[in-house]
Amino acid sequence: MAMLGKRRPARPASGHSGLARSPSGKAHTTSEDTSPLQIERLAHDGRGVAHTANGKTVFVDQALPGEQVEVAVHLTRKRFDEAHIKSLLTTSEQRVTPLCPHFGHCGGCDLQHLNVAAQLTHKREVVRELFSRQGITLTDIGSIHSSDQGYRRRARLGVKVDSQGNTRLGFRAAHSHRLVDIERCPVLVDALQQLLTPLRALLGTLDAPRQVGHIELLATATTQVVLVRQLKAHPHDAARWQAFAEQQQVVLGTWLGRETPALHWNDAVPVLEETLALDGHPPLTLAFSPGDFLQVNAPVNQQMVAQVIQWLAVKPGQKLLDLFAGIGNFSLPMAAVGADVHAVEGNPAMVGRIATNAQRNQLMVSGQQADLADPFSVNALLTEHRASDAVVLDPPRSGAEAICQALARHPVPKVVYISCDPATLARDAAHLVHAGYRVKQVVVADMFLHTAHLETLMLFEFDAG
Template sequence: MANFYKASVKAKQSNQLVMVSVDKLDINGVGVARWQNKPLFIAGALPNEMVKVKVIEQKNKYARAKLISISKQSDSRVTPHCQHFGVCGGCDLQMLSIAEQLDFKKTKVSELFSRSFSAQQIVNKLEAKDLPWQDSIVGTAWNYRRKARIGVQFDKKCQATIGFRQKLTNQLASIKSCPVLVEPLNAIFPLLKKLLAQLTVKSSIGHIEVIQADIIKTNSPEKIQTDNQVVLVIRQLRPMNNSDVELWQSYAQQHCWHVIVDDGNEQFTLGDIKASSAVELSYTLKDKNKIYFASNDFIQINHQVNNAMISQALAWLDISPTDNVLDLFCGLGNFSLALAKKSKSVVGVEGVQVMVDKACKNAEVNSINNCQFYQADLNSHWLLEPWVKATVFDKVLLDPARAGAEQAVAQIAQLKIPSVLYVSCDPATLARDSAILVSQGYKLEKISLMDMFSQTKHVETMVLFTQ
C-alpha cells in the first residue's frame, strides 16, 4: 500500500497556470494532455476533461502538472470515498467509476501485449487489441484488504504519525481511517495513535502490520481457535519496558487484538514466554482447505477475489481425476490443495525451502496425500530435476511474483504441457512471457482481469494457453 519515491534529477520548474484537455490515462492511471508539443502528466485528471493545472516540472520530452480545477468533468468521475485520497499514496483511481477502472486495466494489459508481441506474432497468432476477454473477477470495491503494513514515524518531539506513504514522497500521511481495509482494521488508526502517545519508550516502533486471520493458540491446552481475529505485528526497534507491555496488553484485551512482537530476530506473542509457536495464523478457503501462514508470509490479501480466482482456475483448466498437474511458484499451496482435490496428482514447486515446508504442512493438515512439494530455482534450468522426469504433466499453473517467469515459460514450452494457466500480478512481465509461449506454438485461449486491488492501478490477470 505504500509507494516509495526517489527524487528525480533536476528539472526546470514552471508554476505556470494553463488550461488543457485530457486525452487519456497512462498505464499508471495518470491523465495525459498535450502542451507545448509534449505530453503533460496530470495526476487525478480523467480523459475528456478540461482542466486548469499548474505546471510543476518540465523536461525535454514531457512535463508534469498539478490539478487545480475542472471546468468540464468526465461522466466517469465519481466522488472519492476516502478522506485521504490525493494525499495517501495507496489508491490511484478512487475518482473513477468501478466499470471504468476495469476498462482502464483492460486497456493497460492490451497496450502492453501490443508492445511485447512482434508484428508477425500479432498477425499470425494474436490481435492484442482484441484479446479473448472473459468476465472479470470482482469482489467488493471497499473493505476488501485483510493485510497491510502501517508506517510509524516520530518527529523531534517523539510525536508519532501513523499511516501510509504520501504520493511521491517517503513522508507518511496521517491516516484516520482506510476504507479499503476490512473491518475493523479500517478504523484502527486513531486507536494506535492514542496508544503510541502513551508509550514510555519513545521512537521504538518501526511499523505495525495489521492482519485479519483465524488464529489458534497452540500454547493453550484446548488449542482455542478464533476466526477473523485482528492480529498486530509490532516491529519493535528497542525492548519494551513493563509499563509499555501492560499498555499494549490493556489495549489488546479491550479491542480483541492479538499482538505479536517482532524484535528483528524472532517473533513472540506479547506477554508470553518467547515462542514463535504460541499462535498459528490461517485462513479458510471456499473448498474448506485451511491455509496456515506466518505474519511475514505472502498471502492473497483479497479473500473474496482469491476464492473466485481459485474456482476459475479449476474451471479453465478443466481439471479431471486423471490429470497430473504442475503448480509453479506454489507458495503456501493456495492453488495446489484445490488442484489436488480434483486431480490425480499435483507437484508444487517453490524457490524457498521454508515455503515448501509450510506447503507440505498445509497438505498434511488438510489430509491431502496426492500433492508433493519441491524446492527449485524456477528462474534457472530445472528440466533435469527428478520431479520433472518422474511425471508426464497434463496441465500447469504458474503464479509468479512481479518479475514474471521468463525462464519458466520457456521450459514449460519444451515440456509441451497441453494447458498452461498463468496467474499474473504484473501485466508487463505477463505480456513478455505470453509472447514466449505464443512463439512456441501456444494459443491464448482466455484472459480475464482479477480485481484484487480495487481503487488502485494494480492489475492482476489470469490467462489460459493451450496447444
C-alpha cells in the same frame, strides 16, 4: 526482516511514475505552465495523459480522459512533464467523489476519483495494450472483483513522531517518505478499520513512541493480528501493548531489534489460517506464518482459485504441476478436486508449509524445492514432469521467463498463468505464443480496487498441429 503478508517485489521504475529526474539526476520544479490541456487517455499508472502545444507529453495527477484542465507542472524532464490540476475546466462523467477523506494525500488509493466500472475498463485496456506491443491481439477480457470497500485484510502502517511531539499513524504519501496521518481507511476490512482509533490512542500513551518503526495488521476469518516493529525494548511500553491486545482481543507479536529483528509473540505462537471454500467439497484451511505471501483480497483470491479449477476442468487423476506454489493456494484446491499435484517452490520453508497443509487437509500433494529462475533447473523439472496435463504459474512480479522459454521446448497441453505484473506477463506470453500456444481465456482480477495495480489470469493451450 520477514513481514506479515509479505508484498511481492516492487516493479522496476519505468520513467513514467515516481519522481521524474533531469539528465543531471536532480528533479526540476516549476509551476509556470497554466495553459489548458485536454486529457487524452490514462497512463498505465492511472494518471491522465495530455500534450502541450509543442507536443510534449504531460502526466497529470487525478485527471481523467475527456477533461480539460489547467495544470501546474511540479516536475519536468526532457521528454515529459509531471503536473497536478490547478483548475478543472470540464468534468468527465466517469469522475466520482472519492470515498476516502485522505484521497489525494495518502499514496494508497490513486483511482478513487474514477468510477469502479471505468477502473475495470482501464485495467483491461492496460493488459490489451501491453500484449499488442508483443504482437498479440486480445479480444474478450473478463473480470473478477469484489466490493469496493472493506476488502483489504492486511496493511502496514507507518509510525512517526513529529517535531512537536505528536505521533502520526498512517500510510506514505505518493512517491514520498512523508507519512500521511489517517483517521480511517475505507478499503480495510472492518475488523482492521476498528483498530485504527485505539491504536492511535495507545501510541499517544507510550513513553518511547520513536522506538516503534511501523505496525502491521492482518485479519483472517477468526483472528486479528497486530505486529509491532519495536526498534529497542521498552518494558513499560511492552506492558501497554499487552493490555491493548487483551482489550482489543487481538494476537500481538513484536519484531524486536534494529539490524536482525526477531519475532516474539506475547502469548503462545498463534495458528494463522487461510480458508478456501470449494463447490461440492469441504472447505480447506491453509496454515501460514508471518513472511508467507498472502493475497490481500480474500474474495478475489477465492474467485481466482475457482477460475483456475474451472479452466483446467480439474478431475481425478489429472497430473498438474504448480510452480511458485506458495502455501498451496492453488495446489491444495486442485488436489481436493482429485488431481495429482506436484508443487514446486524456490523457498524450502514453503515446501514444508505445503506438506503440512496437505497433511492437515488429508490430501496428497508432492513437493520439491527448485530455483525457478534458473534455466537448467527448470529444464530438468519440465523434463521430469513431461507427462503433466497442465502447468500453473503464479510467479512474483519479475515473472516466469525461464519457465515459459522451457515450456516452448517441453510443451504441455495447458498453461495457466496468474500474474501481478501485466508487463512481464506479456513478455512471457510472447514466448508461449511463438512456440505454438494459443491464448484461450483472459481475466483481469481487481485485487486492489481504487489502485492501478491488477492481477491477470490467462489460459493457454498448446496447438500440436
